[in-house]
Amino acid sequence: NPDKSSAAIAYVYRGTFVHSTQQTALQVQEDALLGVDTEGKIAFIGEGKKLEALSQVFQFSPSEVTQLTEHEFLMPGLVDTHIHACQYSYAGTALDLPLLQWLNTYTFPVESRFKDLEFARRVYTHVVVTRKHHNSCSKSYDFGQRALVGKVCMDRNDSVKHYRESIQESHDETCRFIKEFLDKKYPLAKPVVTPRFALSCSRELLEQLGKIAKNNNLHIQSHISENKEEIQLVKELFPESESYTDVYHKYNLLTDKTVMAHGCHLSDKELAVFKETGASLSHCPNSNFSLCSGVLNVRNVLKHKVKLGLGTDVAGGYSSSMLDAVRRTLDASKILTIQDPKHETLSFEEVFRLATLGGSQALSLDDQTGNFEVGKDFDALRVNVAAPGGPIDLIHSEGPKTLLEKFLNLGDDRNIVEVFVAGKKVVPFTEPKAE
Numbered sequence: 001n002p003d004k005s006s007a008a009i010a011y012v013y014r015g016t017f018v019h020s021t022q023q024t025a026l027q028v029q030e031d032a033l034l035g036v037d038t039e040g041k042i043a044f045i046g047e048g049k050k051l052e053a054l055s056q057v058f059q060f061s062p063s064e065v066t067q068l069t070e071h072e073f074l075m076p077g078l079v080d081t082h083i084h085a086c087q088y089s090y091a092g093t094a095l096d097l098p099l100l101q102w103l104n105t106y107t108f109p110v111e112s113r114f115k116d117l118e119f120a121r122r123v124y125t126h127v128v129v130t131r132k133h134h135n136s137c138s139k140s141y142d143f144g145q146r147a148l149v150g151k152v153c154m155d156r157n158d159s160v161k162h163y164r165e166s167i168q169e170s171h172d173e174t175c176r177f178i179k180e181f182l183d184k185k186y187p188l189a190k191p192v193v194t195p196r197f198a199l200s201c202s203r204e205l206l207e208q209l210g211k212i213a214k215n216n217n218l219h220i221q222s223h224i225s226e227n228k229e230e231i232q233l234v235k236e237l238f239p240e241s242e243s244y245t246d247v248y249h250k251y252n253l254l255t256d257k258t259v260m261a262h263g264c265h266l267s268d269k270e271l272a273v274f275k276e277t278g279a280s281l282s283h284c285p286n287s288n289f290s291l292c293s294g295v296l297n298v299r300n301v302l303k304h305k306v307k308l309g310l311g312t313d314v315a316g317g318y319s320s321s322m323l324d325a326v327r328r329t330l331d332a333s334k335i336l337t338i339q340d341p342k343h344e345t346l347s348f349e350e351v352f353r354l355a356t357l358g359g360s361q362a363l364s365l366d367d368q369t370g371n372f373e374v375g376k377d378f379d380a381l382r383v384n385v386a387a388p389g390g391p392i393d394l395i396h397s398e399g400p401k402t403l404l405e406k407f408l409n410l411g412d413d414r415n416i417v418e419v420f421v422a423g424k425k426v427v428p429f430t431e432p433k434a435e
């Protein structure tokens with residue numbers, strides 16, 4: 001529908017596109033055309049053989065169309081729904097303790113160093129640069145990435161006593177942080193209200209954060225039901241609440257803009273509350289394995305119709321790659337099948353959907369991103385499965401479904417030849433011109 005977009009066409013791709021919809025985990029379009037307008041939105045999608053007609057309606061020159069090779073495809077950007085930027089410096093180490101001991105021994109001491117702004121700048125720059133390839137929905141504006149970013153709040157910490165705030169500080173710093181974003185300096189970034197987890201927050205702080213989120217219609221993120229010891233302590237600290245879920249629900253922290261990490265041990269009754277409130281889960285299997293936290297039954301979450309995306313949870317998870325999150329999600333599902341052959345293993349197509357559209361839904365960004373629909377922002381990866389020097393050897397010529405499966409299981413950055421966020425090419429990265 002040409003009336004949908006008044007902006008001019010910036011570029012057009014022709015070739016194979018793969019994406020997910022609500023109805024279909026994997027939809028493949030071969031020899032298709034996709035046009036992106038100057039505002040970075042998908043202006044049209046059509047059949048390759050309709051090139052002439054489309055070029056007249058949308059006024060672009062057929063000779064300027066970029067043709068993908070037979071080993072290439074476009075797919076939606078991978079969405080990491082949960083990562084700790086300030087834990088990046090020790091990713092890949094310190095995975096020998098369970099959650100609470102891990103936090104006290106490794107995490108809190110490192111995070112408390114971020115009061116040194118030079119250290120903070122160094123680590124955060126690294127996070128943004130190294131994550132460009134992995135997905136389109138992560139940390140920063142400077143490099144054109146889409147991001148939801150929170151300031152972690154905790155007013156309770158018995159182990160590293162200098163690393164906690166007063167309720168007032170937590171409140172004021174959260175408001176200051178949000179204001180930065182509301183001034184709209186970062187068009188692709190949004191602020192997230194972030195109580196660390198129930199164990200590190202007083203009731204008063206949880207209540208205040210719930211109010212801030214409600215009054216400003218903001219996203220919320222936290223952790224829930226990650227490990228059994230944590231759940232037991234939440235029970236002891238909040239005896240008035242029926243469950244861990246109930247603690248957050250009571251303080252208005254479960255909304256349709258909430259994403260809670262882990263949820264490995266949630267009961268069906270708690271999942272029903274997630275469904276009812278529209279809150280979503282971030283499945284972080286690398287972290288759940290690395291800290292021996294638990295194995296989330298994604299099939300059961302999906303049966304409860306709870307929104308779910310994938311997360312890397314660096315540094316509880318050692319890899320910042322969303323391809324790793326895809327693989328660990330498949331592993332977690334297969335472990336459940338080994339334990340109970342009646343368990344219905346997730347297919348790679350389903351996990352592909354969780355890593356793209358599922359993540360967008362979990363972050364309430366699916367009106368803007370997550371798949372290739374006219375009017376959405378063009379957030380995409382151009383994948384070359386046979387990239388020279390890359391990890392994948394193609395012996396025979398393969399259909400698009402097999403190419404995607406090989407990429408998900410065997411691929412790496414070398415196969416991701418271009419990354420687009422809101423229509424802008426962020427990989428390969430070109431330095432912005434000096435003004």
Ligand code: GUN
Nearest residue numbers: 107196197223287313316
């Ligand atoms: N629960 C509370 N804080 C954290 C954290 O930093 N990482 C993980 N994995 N779980 C948490």
Ligand code: FE
Nearest residue numbers: 223261313316
């Ligand atoms: Fe986490």
